[in-house]
Amino acid sequence: MEKHVIGSMILGAATALSAATPAATQTLLVGTYTAGDSEGIHVYDFDPQRGRIAPAPRQVVAAENPSWLVPSPDGRVVYAVNENGPGQADPVGRVSAFRVDPADHTLALASQVRSLGAEPTHAGLSRDGRFLFVANYSVAPDPGGTLAVVPVADATALQPPVQVKTHRASRVDPERQQSPHVHSAVVSPDGARVYAQDLGSDRIYVYRYDAARPELPLSRDPEQPEIELPPGSGPRHLVFAADGRHAWLTLEMSGEVVAFARRDGRLEAVQRVPLAAPGFSGKNGAAALHLSADGRFLYVSNRGTANELVSFAVGDDGRLELLARRSTEGEEPREFALAPDGRHVLVANQRSDAIVVMRRDPQTGLIGETVQVLEVDAPSDLKFLP
Numbered sequence: 001m002e003k004h005v006i007g008s009m010i011l012g013a014a015t016a017l018s019a020a021t022p023a024a025t026q027t028l029l030v031g032t033y034t035a036g037d038s039e040g041i042h043v044y045d046f047d048p049q050r051g052r053i054a055p056a057p058r059q060v061v062a063a064e065n066p067s068w069l070v071p072s073p074d075g076r077v078v079y080a081v082n083e084n085g086p087g088q089a090d091p092v093g094r095v096s097a098f099r100v101d102p103a104d105h106t107l108a109l110a111s112q113v114r115s116l117g118a119e120p121t122h123a124g125l126s127r128d129g130r131f132l133f134v135a136n137y138s139v140a141p142d143p144g145g146t147l148a149v150v151p152v153a154d155a156t157a158l159q160p161p162v163q164v165k166t167h168r169a170s171r172v173d174p175e176r177q178q179s180p181h182v183h184s185a186v187v188s189p190d191g192a193r194v195y196a197q198d199l200g201s202d203r204i205y206v207y208r209y210d211a212a213r214p215e216l217p218l219s220r221d222p223e224q225p226e227i228e229l230p231p232g233s234g235p236r237h238l239v240f241a242a243d244g245r246h247a248w249l250t251l252e253m254s255g256e257v258v259a260f261a262r263r264d265g266r267l268e269a270v271q272r273v274p275l276a277a278p279g280f281s282g283k284n285g286a287a288a289l290h291l292s293a294d295g296r297f298l299y300v301s302n303r304g305t306a307n308e309l310v311s312f313a314v315g316d317d318g319r320l321e322l323l324a325r326r327s328t329e330g331e332e333p334r335e336f337a338l339a340p341d342g343r344h345v346l347v348a349n350q351r352s353d354a355i356v357v358m359r360r361d362p363q364t365g366l367i368g369e370t371v372q373v374l375e376v377d378a379p380s381d382l383k384f385l386p
Helices: 003-020
Strands: 026-032 040-047 059-062 066-071 077-082 094-100 107-114 120-125 131-136 146-153 163-166 182-187 193-198 203-209 218-220 226-228 235-240 246-251 256-263 266-274 286-291 297-302 308-314 320-327 333-338 344-349 354-360 367-375 379-384
Touching: 026 066, 040 066, 059 107, 066 120, 077 107, 077 120, 077 131, 094 120, 120 146, 131 182, 131 193, 146 182, 182 235, 193 235, 203 235, 235 286, 246 286, 256 286, 266 320, 286 333, 297 333, 308 333, 333 379, 344 379, 354 379
Parallel strands: 066 379, 120 182
Antiparallel strands: 026 040, 026 379, 040 059, 066 077, 077 094, 094 107, 120 131, 131 146, 146 163, 182 193, 193 203, 203 218, 203 226, 235 246, 246 256, 256 266, 286 297, 297 308, 308 320, 333 344, 344 354, 354 367
16 A cells, blocks of 8 residues: 555544544633622633533632633733722732642632722733733722732732822713723733723723833823713723724623724724614613634623623624624623634623523624523633633
């Protein structure tokens, strides 16, 4: 038998064996609120073939209100905001760094610092890994929310904040906008800018990042220091296309998503789309949004009384076309995650204490049947470890 025939047979057998061998489990991290039964971060195994989370976590990491998680790009460290504030078991907002064991992906606390603000809800890591940009939301109007810059030494050694940025409130909503409430801090794909979404200000504040000035790494962007949003809309979370040419923003209070295009170094709004169906008269609460890995689809969760996951097709110009609305089969879908292979969507229904796993068609972008409902107390964030 000729060598090329034998080689083809071996290659064919290897391909068949690969296709028959189920993919390895993936590590799923679940951030939670800990006022109830949860004790911190839950570490689960996720089976991508079956689309199922293991019925019990293989580790629960003790932490107060680790509501937002930031795995490092290499998967060796996980950062968490501790969304503490007045009236809670720990009234002090904090940020924690956890070392990841490369063998079994268990977490161990490495360092922790104060965030110098109440109820930190979000954080973004600079592209060079030297700083965490922490959004202190602060439920109370006094002193209000801030953006804190936390240095990171040797990946796991958090240092006290070197900068704390404050903004001005819009005061449009007498209950929720009497002071600034920074809801997220997002780093641009090129790492040159940090975008602070301030729900209390109805603005995005844009900062330049300068790694050469570790004592003052952020300064207002002279080209576009801020982006004004509709009065009373309440900007929450922002996500960029991989190439940075487009971005999308949830407006929590008005229940909308805004599409932006980058033009001459500035983000300019090109579209504003309501999340709720026509005629909807309930309460809106736009929350999380994520792009599919191929950038063709955008998904947005709407809480309030809608409790839906809304799917959009993304055009070449960044504009959105509605595909479908899908019930999250629970209350308060605060966050969700697309599985790494894109074949499932996992939704954290905070108030109904459950994670719902749904099938997803990577080609059409449509979300299908429910595969699993897993009870987890007050889930707030879902991240797969790289």
